[in-house]
Amino acid sequence: MALSEHEQRLLDQLEQQLHAEDPKFANSMATPAGSGMSTRRIVLGALVAVAGIGLLLGGVASDTPFSLILGILGFLVMGAGVYYATTRGKKGVPANSPAGRKERExxxxxxxxxxxxxxxxERKRDQ
Structure with a gap:
């Protein structure tokens, strides 16, 4: 559902005010064009998940004493692959931040x- 002209103007005013008062926070909240899911992470995570499924099925199908361990390992590898594929990388996150940063924010x-x-x-009083 699209915003009305009045709502769009209010949103633009709020955005301008945010940029004026705290440009660092406003820039950190802006979504860059390439912030979507990484295809590389999805493909790599899917391959790891498929390998985990293979380990899981191999553990279930075998009659060795280590089949339970192989099945659990396969499940964990599969879960790690899915987790890796569905999370985003941490680009641009500083390693250490100043102690008083949270208080200032x-x-x-x-x-x-x-x-x-x-x-x-003020707007409500003017209307």
Missing amino acids: ASTSKNFMSNLENKWD
Whole structure:
């Protein structure tokens, strides 16, 4: 369902205000064009999952004393492949961040939210 012109203007105003008050947070929340699922991860994860299924079936079909261990190992490999295929890589995540960063973000978000509430109240009074 498409947004009305009024809703689109409000959304644009909120986005501009967010970029003005906290551009670093706004840029981190923006979705880049290549942020979708990686085809390489999907293919590699699917291959690992198929190998896990093969191990699982091999463990079930064999009469060796290690068949239970082989079946459990196959199940774990299969699960790891599916997990790898369905998660996204962690690109651009810094290894270590400053200790006070979360406090600054919390105070910035409080100021941002209070400003949004004030502007919303002003709009309601004007209508």
